[in-house]
Amino acid sequence: MAAPMSGGGRLCRLAWRRRAGALHSGAQPAALGREPGKVAETQSGVAPWRAVVGLEVHAQINSNSKIFSGSQVQFTAPPNSLVSFFDASLPGTLPVLNRRCVEAAVMTGLALSCSINKKSLFDRKHYFYADLPAGYQITQQRLPIAVNGNLSYTLYVGAKQSQMVTKNVRIKQIQLEQDSGKSLHNDARSQTFIDLNRAGVGLMEVVMEPDMCCGEEAAAAVRELQLILQTLGSSQAIMAEGQLRVDANVSVRHPGEPYGVRTEVKNINSLRFLARAVDYEIQRQIEELENGGTILNETRAFDYKLGCTIPMRDKEGKQDYRFMPEPNLPPLILYDAKSLPANIDDQQVVNIDWIQERLPDLPSVKRARLVEQYGILPEHSFTLLNEDGLMELFEDVVRKTQMNPKKVIGWVISELLGHLKQYDLTVKESPVNSVSLADLLNLLERGVISSSAAKQVLEELWKGEGKTPLQIVKEKRLELIQNQRELDQICQAVMEGHQEEVMEIKAGNKKVLNKLIGLVQRATQRRADPILVKQILEKKLSQ
Amino acid sequence: MPSTFSQGNFPLNVESIKHTIDQNPEWQLEEQKPLPQKKVTMELLDHLERLALVDFRNWEGVERLEKAIQFADQLHEVNTEGIEPMDSVLEDRCLYLRGDNITEGNCTKELLQNASQTAEEYFEAPPGNIPLPKLEEHESFLQDSN
Numbered sequence: 001m002a003a004p005m006s007g008g009g010r011l012c013r014l015a016w017r018r019r020a021g022a023l024h025s026g027a028q029p030a031a032l033g034r035e036p037g038k039v040a041e042t043q044s045g046v047a048p049w050r051a052v053v054g055l056e057v058h059a060q061i062n063s064n065s066k067i068f069s070g071s072q073v074q075f076t077a078p079p080n081s082l083v084s085f086f087d088a089s090l091p092g093t094l095p096v097l098n099r100r101c102v103e104a105a106v107m108t109g110l111a112l113s114c115s116i117n118k119k120s121l122f123d124r125k126h127y128f129y130a131d132l133p134a135g136y137q138i139t140q141q142r143l144p145i146a147v148n149g150n151l152s153y154t155l156y157v158g159a160k161q162s163q164m165v166t167k168n169v170r171i172k173q174i175q176l177e178q179d180s181g182k183s184l185h186n187d188a189r190s191q192t193f194i195d196l197n198r199a200g201v202g203l204m205e206v207v208m209e210p211d212m213c214c215g216e217e218a219a220a221a222v223r224e225l226q227l228i229l230q231t232l233g234s235s236q237a238i239m240a241e242g243q244l245r246v247d248a249n250v251s252v253r254h255p256g257e258p259y260g261v262r263t264e265v266k267n268i269n270s271l272r273f274l275a276r277a278v279d280y281e282i283q284r285q286i287e288e289l290e291n292g293g294t295i296l297n298e299t300r301a302f303d304y305k306l307g308c309t310i311p312m313r314d315k316e317g318k319q320d321y322r323f324m325p326e327p328n329l330p331p332l333i334l335y336d337a338k339s340l341p342a343n344i345d346d347q348q349v350v351n352i353d354w355i356q357e358r359l360p361d362l363p364s365v366k367r368a369r370l371v372e373q374y375g376i377l378p379e380h381s382f383t384l385l386n387e388d389g390l391m392e393l394f395e396d397v398v399r400k401t402q403m404n405p406k407k408v409i410g411w412v413i414s415e416l417l418g419h420l421k422q423y424d425l426t427v428k429e430s431p432v433n434s435v436s437l438a439d440l441l442n443l444l445e446r447g448v449i450s451s452s453a454a455k456q457v458l459e460e461l462w463k464g465e466g467k468t469p470l471q472i473v474k475e476k477r478l479e480l481i482q483n484q485r486e487l488d489q490i491c492q493a494v495m496e497g498h499q500e501e502v503m504e505i506k507a508g509n510k511k512v513l514n515k516l517i518g519l520v521q522r523a524t525q526r527r528a529d530p531i532l533v534k535q536i537l538e539k540k541l542s543q
Numbered sequence: 544m545p546s547t548f549s550q551g552n553f554p555l556n557v558e559s560i561k562h563t564i565d566q567n568p569e570w571q572l573e574e575q576k577p578l579p580q581k582k583v584t585m586e587l588l589d590h591l592e593r594l595a596l597v598d599f600r601n602w603e604g605v606e607r608l609e610k611a612i613q614f615a616d617q618l619h620e621v622n623t624e625g626i627e628p629m630d631s632v633l634e635d636r637c638l639y640l641r642g643d644n645i646t647e648g649n650c651t652k653e654l655l656q657n658a659s660q661t662a663e664e665y666f667e668a669p670p671g672n673i674p675l676p677k678l679e680e681h682e683s684f685l686q687d688s689n
Contacts, residue, residue: 063643070646079664080654084647088654100643121630128596130668183668193665196654320594325630330638348640 016049016252016286047254051282052262053218054210057225058203059235060179060243061104067178067202068095068138075241079195087200089133094328099350101202102145104234105176106334106355108204109146111228111362112171116352118334120145122176122326127319130194131181139205141323144175145332151208152364153224154382155216164378169221170209177203198242204235210249210259214282215275222246223271227363227385239270246274250281252289260285261295265309267302277302281309366391374398374405383413389427390417393434400438403445411441415458431464440469450529453478481527490528491536494519505541513537583609 063073071084086093109116121143124136149171157165181199183192206225212218226244229235237244251262265281268274280302285295300309335341337353361369367381370391384391394412398405416437420430440461444454453473460472473479481487494516495502504512513534520533583605591597599605651664660667 065643065645070641070644071648072645078651080651080666081664082648083650083654085650085654086647090657096641097638098643099640102640126594130666184665191662192668193662194668195665320590322594327631327633330631330633330636332638344637347642348637350640 016051016282049252049282049286050255051213051278052210052251052253052259053212053214053278053282054249054262055208055212055218055222056247056249057206057208057222058179058245058247059108059206059225059229059237061101061202061204062233062235063098063100063104063202065098065100066200067098067101067176069093069200070096071200073201074197075243077197079193080197082197083199087133087196089135095138095326097329097332098202099347101176102332102334102350103355104202104232105145105174105204106350106352107232107359108206108229108234109149109174110352110356110359111232112146112149112151112174112206114146114149114171114174116146116334117143118336118339118352119143120176120332120334122329122332123323124326125321125323127321129180129183130192131183131196131199133181133196133199137178137180138326138329139177140175142325144173145334146174147172149174151221151225151228153217153221155220156379162379164382167212167217167220169211169217172207172209174207175205177205179203210251215278218246218248218278219271219275222274223386224363231360231363231366233360242269245269248274248278248281250278250285251295252282252285260289261297263295263297263309264299265302266299266312269304273302273304276304276307277309280307284309374409376406376409380409380413383417387417387420387427393427393430393437396434397438397441400434401441401445403441408441411437415455419458419462432458432461436461436469443469443473447480447482447529449473449478450480450526452526453480477525477527479527480529481524487524487528487532488536490523491520491533491540494523495537495540502541513541583612 060073061067065071066073066084066087069084069086071087072082074082084093086095106116120140122138123141125139125141126136128135151169151171152166153169155165155167157163179198179201181194181196183194185192208221212221222244226237226239229237229244235243239245246268248265248268249262250265251260253260263281263285265277268277281300288295296311299312301312302309334350334352336351340349340351363385367378367385370376370381370384371378384394390412393416394409397412398408401408416430416432419432420427440454440457443449443457444451449457456476456478457469457472460467460476461469467475498516498519501512501516505516516537517530517533520528520537521530588599588605592599599608655661655664655666658666
């Protein structure tokens with residue numbers, strides 16, 4: 001499938017300007033259009049800069065065993081216990097390709113609208129490092145398994161970050177490769193320890209073209225990729241566990257000029273750091289160039305404590321990887337419904353069409369369905385999918401309550417999610433589940449309690465003491481007064497006790513009505529439905 | 544080095560394989576032109592030593608390298624225009640796909656016993672990457688061997 005061609009539409013809406021002292025003050029660099037107050041157009045008198053950001057994302061494949069050997073894939077385990085002879089690169093061992101890894105790559109390629117190469121090749125990429133026992137990594141440089149795809153992602157823009165914009169980034173290719181082991185440095189004693197548990201774990205490298213222009217776009221694109229991978233199950237993509245690693249390629253230029261020299265930024269292990277690292281590097285390059293310096297084609301590491309990028313010692317000078325075909329692996333051949341061979345064992349055949357038919361609904365499809373089915377806003381659907389488990393909770397509550405989904409969403413996002421964020425909990429850890437929330441919303445919907453009373457009940461439920469919403473309502477006497485006569489009498493009493501205010505309202509100052517409503521609420525200990533109270537008062541006042 | 548030839552075939556008995564040699568070849572080597580001698584610079588030597596961790600040690604080693612390059616350059620004499628390169632004799636074989644089962648691992652002791660330095664089930668490596676002498680130190684060996 002052809003990817004969209006490059007054009008003005010993809011140029012970043014931001015123009016970068018150097019802000020005096022921006023880097024050293026430790027503050028976020030200002031981009032024109034986002035914080036207009038901080039940067040003046042004519043300040044430096046230099047033409048605007050545009051940043052160009054490309055990403056290389058490495059996603060660990062979610063499989064039981066490694067890509068070329070039968071040892072287990074697991075994040076924590078005793079050092080060097082998940083290592084086979086092949087992983088340790090002992091002589092006499094050979095790679096054997098894991099079928100599950102091939103399927104994961106095909107799934108991911110299809111989800112990103114790539115062309116799947118029915119024939120792909122494996123190569124060796126040579127470099128020396130203690131955590132790479134063989135001295136080379138098996139990868140796919142010449143002919144990877146998938147090429148020419150596209151990833152759509154969304155950003156909030158505008159002064160109040162309220163408008164949603166959809167952007168695209170082209171996927172250059174997806175390749176299968178091996179992960180390296182882990183080195184742990186003890187700088188104090190000049191020791192390096194090697195754990196090969198991770199050596200040989202399958203990786204999908206997703207190469208994104210330099211279609212992004214700032215840290216926010218990079219983070220948003222990676223976030224969407226993460227959601228897609230998690231939906232497919234091809235990778236769990238948890239950045240904190242190293243299952244998703246991002247290297248950013250950053251350069252700057254004036255509009256209309258050719259691409260500038262780029263640097264590679266590594267050691268980024270969260271989405272927030274990704275945005276920060278990219279923005280820092282852009283600002284650093286702009287400053288350097290405006291001061292008459294040059295940018296070196298180097299690799300830099302992001303120091304998250306200092307919030308800056310620093311040159312990496314071992315990567316000075318251009319690397320020469322001496323790529324050569326992997327002699328121990330024949331070409332990888334994939335099939336589709338048309339080319340399916342007759343006499344081969346099923347186990348040996350990966351059928352692209354079969355995989356395509358079984359792809360689960362991607363996040364973008366799920367969001368569209370939520371908007372259509374429940375009438376919620378696109379922004380809401382984004383939030384629902386962004387929090388693990390929130391969509392399921394929302395749909396569950398909608399099923400169990402009579403309340404309109406458009407009202408339910410407000411409770412789920414503002415109230416429930418708001419509380420979760422406040423206490424730094426995940427949806428799974430929520431003390432209030434869909435059943436309790438549905439019960440509560442039903443009480444509200446039936447007019448048993450007011451909206452503010454419902455919020456009080458939620459606070460009580462949050463304590464997780466196992467009480468039902470109805471129990472709490474009864475305990476705290478939060479039920480709305482249903483008796484019309486009782487309400488009427490209270491309103492009458494309030495009116496009689498505040499003749500001056502009544503006079504003012506009758507004279508035309510309608511705002512004073514709110515004061516009367518407030519007094520009724522106080523008299524009823526907030527157990528009166530304000531809408532009803534207003535109706536009664538207005539009726540009395542007009543008599 | 545163990546001999547891979549049995550007594551009967553070595554030295555090579557040409558008569559026994561003459562019938563396999565094509566008497567009417569379709570192509571011939573072009574007249575041998577002397578190829579330009581590639582001079583190996585200090586920069587290239589340093590680069591190669593870092594890349595491949597080979598120690599050229601002295602002038603003799605460098606000369607041998609230059610001769611090896613010359614020898615290999617003969618490959619350029621063959622006209623390969625329009626021919627798809629072959630990178631593996633396995634190109635027509637089927638790439639075997641293994642099922643995603645855990646069949647190996649749990650041999651920490653065996654793996655570590657081959658290592659010279661270990662510490663609590665970790666391999667121990669020298670800090671940073673492979674330390675190599677700087678360019679200046681190379682010049683000294685070339686001066687010495689004169």
